[in-house]
Amino acid sequence: MQHPNGGKRVTLLDISKRTGYSLTAVSRALRNMSDIGPEATSHIQQVAKEMGYVANQTAVALRYGRTNIITVIVVNLTNPYFSIITNLIQLAAYNMGYSLVIVCSRDDPGLEQQLVEQAIARRSDGVLIFPSHSSGKSIEMLENAHIPFVLLSSMLPPYQTDSVIIDDEQGGYIAGMHLVEAGCRNVAFLATSNSAPSYAPRCKGFLRACDEAGINTENRHLFTVNYEENLSDQNKGISLNVLLPKLKHEGIEGLFVFCDVEAWRLMAFLQRSGQFSINDFKIVSFDNIDSVLLSPIPLCSVDCSLEYMAQRSIELLRSRIQGDDRPPQTIICPVKMICRNSCHSAK
Structure with missing residues (x-):
């Protein structure tokens, strides 16, 4: 036709x-x-x-000074956590009249800065950014360009910016207490990196739970883990082939794993190893991805109110776009433990 x-x-x-x-x-x-x-x-x-x-949105933007476009910069789109939260952000943004441009920094500071430059160049009304430990330059670029932005999931000291964050310390605490309540007296916190913004507060909460439970310092452990099988590059952490025998030898019963994706990799390795079983350890994690994407291995996990985070982040960013000049706001998303018995609780 x-x-x-x-x-x-x-x-x-x-x-x-x-x-x-x-x-x-x-x-x-x-x-x-x-x-x-x-x-x-x-x-x-x-x-x-x-x-x-x-x-013609370009003409509309030139006429009214707004594009109704928000750029979202995530660290890793292969992690379902980011797919889930960006989907929720898109829904909240759509309901407020905004479209999203979703881009991935791959935890690369140089790429992240290029993505920020592109967001400024395309006249995005605002930016939502999941920061890494090296996002300082990106924050300074946004501030200098006077583009409204909100940090998601974690803050990035010493920058005083709008943030909608997870209560990581409380999440680490309830993860640690969940292991304690499951009978653990020898526990470990596993993570692929100790430089992620969420690492320090989750670790602090975990250690606070150990203090309250009276767990001796020699029975609380912190490990940086390399989940690439058959590798033992100490600069990237301990490989599971090395770590798991060590955990068994030291009598460690309970594992708090930094996030669900890492916990799934650990549990899959345990199942395939032929030497270990997922029943060898009581395992808890963080993100509660199972609430959206059911995994074949049930996992106790800290829920971090992703729908609330998405809604509040768009509301806060919209207020800045519309001229709200209050001091920087920090909104904390509540956390709670969802037990699926990977802790092997006797309750």
Whole structure:
């Protein structure tokens, strides 16, 4: 079928000629302005739809100073945690009239800075960024460009910025107490990196639980783990081939793993090893991905209120876009333990 405008992009002038209304009336009807009658608005919008009209967002941005586009910078899209939270952010943003551009920094500071430059260049109204330990330069770029932005999941001291964060310390505490309540007296915290912004507060909470439970310092352990099998590069952490015999030898019963994806990798290795079983350790983790994506291995995990994080982050960013100049706000998302008995609790 031939395009109603001969294959050319449909303009407001084309709609004006087809309907007989002025350019001003067409423009205001397409924006549902109240000074255009309902019958005229309906007719103009129907004709625009039939002609295949799509608003020129670049022109709209130039006219009104806003693009209604928010850029979201995540660290790792292969981790379901980020897929889940960006999906929730997209829903919240759509309900407030915004579209998203979702990009991935791959935890690379140079790439992250390029993505920030692109967000500024495309005139994004605002930016949501999941920071890494090296995001300082990106934050400074956004501040210098006067682009509203909000940090998600974690803060990044010493920068004083708007943040919607997980209560990581409390999450680490309830993870540690969950192991204690399951009968553990010799426990370990495993993570692939001790430089992630969430690591220090989760570790602090875990150690606080150990203090309250009276677990001796020699029975609380911190390990940086390399989940690449058959490797033992100490710069990247201890491989599981080396770590697991060590855990058994030292009588460690309970494991708090930094996040669900890492816990799944650990549990899959245990199942395939032929030497160990997932029943050899009581395991808890963080993120509660199972609430959205059911895994074949049930896992006790700290829920961090992702829907609440998504909603509040968009609300906070929108307020800044609209001119709210209050001092930086920090919104803390509550946490709770969801038990699926990977702790092998006797309860």
